[in-house]
Amino acid sequence: MNGNWLWDRDRLRVDWRASVGLVGTVVKYLSGAFLVPLAVALYYGEDVPTFVVSALLAIVVGVALERVDPDPDLGAREGFLMVALTWLVVALVGMMPYLIAGAVGTESALAQPENALFESMSGFTTTGATVMGEISFDRHSHALLLWRQLTQWLGGMGIIVLAVAILPELSVGGAQLMDAEAPGPGIQKLTPRIAETARVLWIAYLGFTLLEMALLYGLHLVGLAPNMGLYNAVAHPLTTMPTGGFSPEARSIEAFSGAVQWVIIPFMVAAGTNFALFWHCATGDPKRLLRDTEFQAFTGIIGVLTAVVAGHLFLGLGLQAIPADLSPFGGDIEGSIRHAAFQVVSIVTTTGYANMDFNTWSAPTKYILLFGMFVGGSAGSTGGAIKIVRWVVILKSLRRELFTTIHPEAVSPVRLGGRPLEERAIRGIYAFTLLYLVFFFVSVVLVVADAWRVGHFLSAFEAMSAVAATLGNVGPGFGQLGPMNSYLAFPATSKLFMVFLMWIGRLEILPVLVLLTPAYWRT
Template sequence: MLNTHVDYRVSVAYVGAVLKYLGITPTFPLLLSLYYREDPIPFVVTSVVMVGSGFLLERIDSGGELGKREAFLLVSLAWLVVPIAGTVPYLVAGTGTVAQPVNALFESMSGFTTTGATVLGDISVDTHGHAMLMWRQLTQWLGGMGILVLMVAILPELSVGGAQVVNQESPGLALEKLTPRIRETARALWGIYAAFTLLAALVYYALHLFGLAPNMDLYNAVAHALTTLPTGGFSPEARSVEAFSPAVQWAVMVFMIIAGTNFALFWYVLKGEPRRLVENSEFRSYLFAMGGFGLLITATLFAGVGLAQTPANVGVIPGNPENALRQGLFQVIAIVTTTGYASMDFNTWDASAQTILLFAFFLGGSAGSAAGSVKIVRWVLVKKAIDRSFFTSIHPEAVRPIRLDQKAVDENTVRDVFVFVLLFLGLFSVSTMFLYLDSFRTPEVTMSGLEAMSVAIATLGNIGPGFGIVGPMNSFLSFTPEAKLYMIFLMWIGRLEVFSVLIVLTPSFWRR
C-alpha cells in the first residue's frame, strides 16, 4: 500500500458521483436528436458510459473524510475525467474532425473549461447535426459556474468539505460565502447563473420575433445563451456572432459583461443592496478596463489606421461611429470576459490594433464569475501592492495595509496573488516558446511571435481565439497531436487557476 497522506479513494469515489449525476445531461441533446430526426445513439451511449463509470468509481470509496488534500485531488481529477467522458458523443458519432481521439478530447476540454478554442473543421448542422452542436454548447454551460459547485448544490454528501471543493474550483481568490451553509451558497450562485441564461435566451429570441434578428431562431437563441453566460464562446455558426445583426451583437455585449461580473454582487442586488455592486472597486476597475481598451480600439477602427489593407476587411466601416464603437467594444468585451465570440475577423486588423487587443487577453473578468485569465482583482491588488512599496520606500516607518473596498487584505493573500501572476506569466512564456518551436514541425502551421503568444494565452487563459491561424474564424486543427495535448493541459490547469493541478503533481503533496 502507498505510504501516502492522501486518501485518494475518497476523491475517486466523489468523481464517480459527479460522473453519475452528469450522466443525466446528455438527455437534452438526445431529445433534440429525436426532434430533428438525427441519430440518438451517441447520447444514449454517453449517458450509459457516464452513469456506469460513476457507479463503478463510487465503489472505490474508503469511507474516509474529504480533507484539504482530497479536495485538491477531487477537483483536479473531476476536471480531467469529465472532459474525457465528454468525448464519447464525438467518437461514437464518428463525424468530422472530432472523430479522432485527440481532437475529440481537445473539443471536450475546450468546452467544459469554457475556453472556446475549436478543432472542428466544418461548423455546421449539415455536417454534425443540431443535437451534436448543442452538446458542444451544453458542455460550456455545465463548466461555466463549476461542475463541482453544481454537485455541492445537489449532493448532500458533499456538504461536509464542500467549501474546500468549491474554493479550489471557483475562479478568483476565494468564493464569497453568501449564506451560512456552503450548499445554499452553491444553489444561490447556480440559480442566478441559470436565471441569466434563461433571460439571455428570451432576449435573443425576442429580437428574432420583432424582426431585428432574422436568423436568431429558437435553436440559436438557446445555443448562444448556453455559451454567453459561461463566457464560453462556442457557436453553431461558423462565423460566430458576426452571422447575426447589430442588435444581437449589442445584446450579447450586455450579457457578456454580466457573465464576467462577480455573481455574488447580483446576490446582494437581489437582497436589496444594489450599492454593493456600484461601490465594488473590482467591478469599477472591470468596467474601466473594458471601456478604456474598447475606446482605444474604436478610435483606431474609426480612423481606419487599425485595419490591414485587405479586401477581407468586411464588418468595419471607417468613419462610421456606431460601427467602430460596436466592433471595438464587442471584441474587447469578448476578450476581457474570455468569452471569445467574434463580431468580425480581427485577423484583418493590423499589428497595432492586434497588439492592443493582446494586452486585453491578460486582464480577465471578475473573481466569482465564469471568466478566465488572470482576473481584474489580482491586477488591482498588484497595483495597490506596488503603490504601497513606493510609499514605504519614502516612509520606511509607516505601516500601511492594502485595502480592498475598505477591508484590509491579508498579507498571505497578497503573496499568493504575486505568486499566481508570476507563475501564470512564466507558464505563458514557456508555452509560447514551446508552441512556436513546435510549429516548425508541420508546414501547415506558420506563426509569428505575436501569433504564438496569442495561442498560449488563448488556451492558458481559457479565452479561445487568437491571431493568425487560430483567429476567430479559424481553428486549432492544424497543430500537431503533441501540441494539442499540451494545449489540453493548459486549458485544464488554466480553468483551475493553475495551483489546484500543479500542487497535485508535486511529490510533496503525496508524502506524509
C-alpha cells in the first residue's frame, strides 16, 4: 500500500485533523481539573510542583493539538475518531502526576510509564484496577490520591458528555458523540437540545455525589464513622457515583463501619441505574422508575444474587478461611446480608469496592461474583460491562426464537416495556454481546500466554477475572489480583493490553473497532 495515503486528502474520507483539533480543545479545558488536586497539594504542602507541571503540560498539549485544525468541522466519521482519541489522550495526560510524583519523590512503581498509564486509564474508565502497590499516605501524597479519585469522577458520566454540556461547538454532532461514549445501546434525548440533556445528566450526577458526601460526613459527625473524616467523605463519593472503585484506603470500604457500608450500597445502585430515569422522577413521573423493565431486572438480579450469597455466608458455607480480623458470619444476619449485598452490588454495578477480601469466600460464591461481572449496570448509567438492557433483550428474543420455531409464520416483535424494538437494534445488541464475549475469551488466552512467557504463574480463574474486570471496567479480580491486592505483578505487555481492554470496554468496543476497518478511512 502506498504509504502516503494517510496524508492524501483526496483518498482519505476522514478529516482526522478536525478530530484531533477537538481533542485538543477538550484536553485544554480538562487542564482545569488539575486545580482541585493542586489546591489539596497546597493545603497539605506536598507535591505542589507535580500538579503545576501537569496542568501546564495539559495546556500545552491541548493548545498544540488544537492548532492542528483551528476550525474543526465534525462529521459522523470524525466523531468516532474524536471520541476514541479523547479517551486515549486524556489517559495519557492524566498519567503525568503519577509519573512525576513516582519518579521524583516516592520512587514508587508508578515511576514506570506503563504503570502510570494503567492507573490513569483505570481511573478515567472507572475500572478501579490498581498497580499502585502500597496505598497509604506514607507513600503517596493526599493530592495524588485525590487526583486518582477525581479521574474516576470525570470519566464516570463521561468526558464527552461533559464537553457537550460545556462546549457550544459540539452541539450539532453532540448526540452522535454521546452515543459513541454513553453506556448502552442508543441515548435518550431528554430535552430538545443535546447540550441541555448533557447538562441535566451531569447535574443529576453532581447532585448524587454531593448528597453522598453530606451523608458520609454526617455519619462521621454523629460518631457512626470514626475514620470517615472530611478527606475520605469527599474522596469516596467521587468513586461511588461513577462506579469506579478507587479508595485512598488500602483495605477499601472494609476500613469503615457497617453504617458507612449501608449508606454506600444505595448510591452504588443509583449509579448503576439509568440517569434518565432520575430526570423523569424529578420532572413529575416518579412511577416511571418502577415501571422501567431494565430497572426491574436490575433490582431483581441484585436481589436474587444477594439472597444466594447471603444464604451461603449465613450458613457458614461461603467462607474458605475466616480472616482473623473479622468475626465469622455463621448466624449473623446483619453481617451476612451486608457483606452479600455490598459485594454483589459493587460487582454487578462494576464499582469494584470491597468491604472484605472476597478472596476468602468459597468457590461457588466467587463464581457468582464472576458471573456478576458480565451483567453490568443499566444503559445510561455509569456502570460498565454488557449492561442489563442487553441481557433482557437477548433473553426476550431467545424466547421469541423458541416460539417461532413452533409457529414459523408468527410475527412477534420483541417488546421492551411494552414498546416494540426494531430488528436492527436487536441485531446490534447481539453483535455487541458476541463481540464482547469473543474479546473476553481471546484476551484470556493472551493474558495467560503473556504471563507464562515471563514465568509468572496465573490460574485460569485469575486470568478470566482479570480480563472480565478490565474489559467490564469492574476493577478487582480474584486471587493475586483480588480487592486487597493489585495488578502490579503482571508483565508490562499484559498491563498495556489491559489498558487497551479498559479503553475499548469503556467505549463499548464498536466505536473503537470501527476505526480499524479500511472502510472507515476510505469510501
